[in-house]
Amino acid sequence: MPQENSAAKVLHHLKQDILKGVFAAGHKLKMSALKERYKVGVNPLREALSQLVVMQLVQVQDQRGYRVCPVTQSELVDIYDTRARIESLCVGLAIVRGDDAWEAGIVAAAYQLQANADLLKADGDIQAWEQLHQQFHYSIVQGCGSKELLRVRLDLYEKASRYRNLWLQHNAGHGAFDVNQMEHEQLVKATLARDAELAKKLISQHIQVPSQVLRDLL
Amino acid sequence: MPQENSAAKVLHHLKQDILKGVFAAGHKLKMSALKERYKVGVNPLREALSQLVVMQLVQVQDQRGYRVCPVTQSELVDIYDTRARIESLCVGLAIVRGDDAWEAGIVAAAYQLQANADLLKADGDIQAWEQLHQQFHYSIVQGCGSKELLRVRLDLYEKASRYRNLWLQHNAGHGAFDVNQMEHEQLVKATLARDAELAKKLISQHIQVPSQVLRDLL
């Protein structure tokens, strides 16, 4: 098993902590506090923070350390709008390029998501549901076959995570999940029917849902 | 004047050196050599390298240091294909959203590029020409108004730079510049006429040109 270095480990944990909201937007990331929390020295920490700066999750001020990037309404709208366009691009390409295995993967992921939806909803295990949800959407876009496009998509997904977690938190218990499930069925139907125009329209709307809700909240 | 730290300075220089081909694809980046070249300690170096890893210009192998990412034909094709699609997206949005100032900016940048093209071609100052070329295309896509989309575009542009420099090197002195100039005129015409479909088609083809040539070279 490849033993990754301290910087890689702290990067993973720190990133999750920021995305999950453990460190709120604008929070000052003091070296002493982070050293304490992750049990590492300053140098691995600085490496991890440097990487988070490139990912635009952390800001750096010269000689004044690091802080979590602020969240703004305009960035929220921009990210979700751009995500919708990129995901549309992926879906359109996947419909053109996807083969039998791709179709089978979609059906499998859709089944998994639906089968576990009620269970997880009852448990309140939103993270597990989000995992299946992500897997479902990935099974579709994966058919586009472009590593670069999929990476752009992933970057935007992660950048949206902080906002999405606010939404999940706000919408826990609401009927949004059932609407969500219906949208998924329509999307699968349009995708397998290779109806690119409809599928692109559906995925675009589906992605924008949290944005609509959160817009008034920020 | 904000004095940036060592890591930021070395990041800039090292990145340029990789993009310009000073360090070839696959080249091992030894700490001792980099320390010597950039006159800094190992820690700022590791911070810069960490950031280049996120930008996918450098690979890291645990306990085995860093090396410049390899270049492959499949990545070349993927990057240029994805760039064409993203740039199309930007152009389409800019045509819908662009205002008078946007139009004026395009005309100005196009004039600058054309006015200096012959001069720079004679001098062989390709870097200066590339600067104006980049400015010209940015003046168009800038009208899309989406920071996220423009950032994705910039990331892909930089990732393509290593391949583009191979192309510029290979095509110095050829008649490609004149063809290029004609494509620009058509693009400006279609864009200012707000003909989205034509402009998107033109920019997509324009971007793919180096890819076509390089495909056989790698």
Next chain:
DNA sequence: TTTTAAACTAATGTCGAAATTTTAATACCT
């Protein structure tokens, strides 16, 4: 009371060196 300056505290950024791991070179055995 307000303003300015100075001293003190705390945090960041950098270097040199130690500890760990990989790479190579050499010797050894079948």
Next chain:
DNA sequence: AGGTATTAAAATTTCGACATTAGTTTAAAA
């Protein structure tokens, strides 16, 4: 000879300490 174990050299990664800079409190002067 071929392959394996041993040893030495080189490179990466991490820590501790120091210099530098920012932020805060205290004190003095207007």
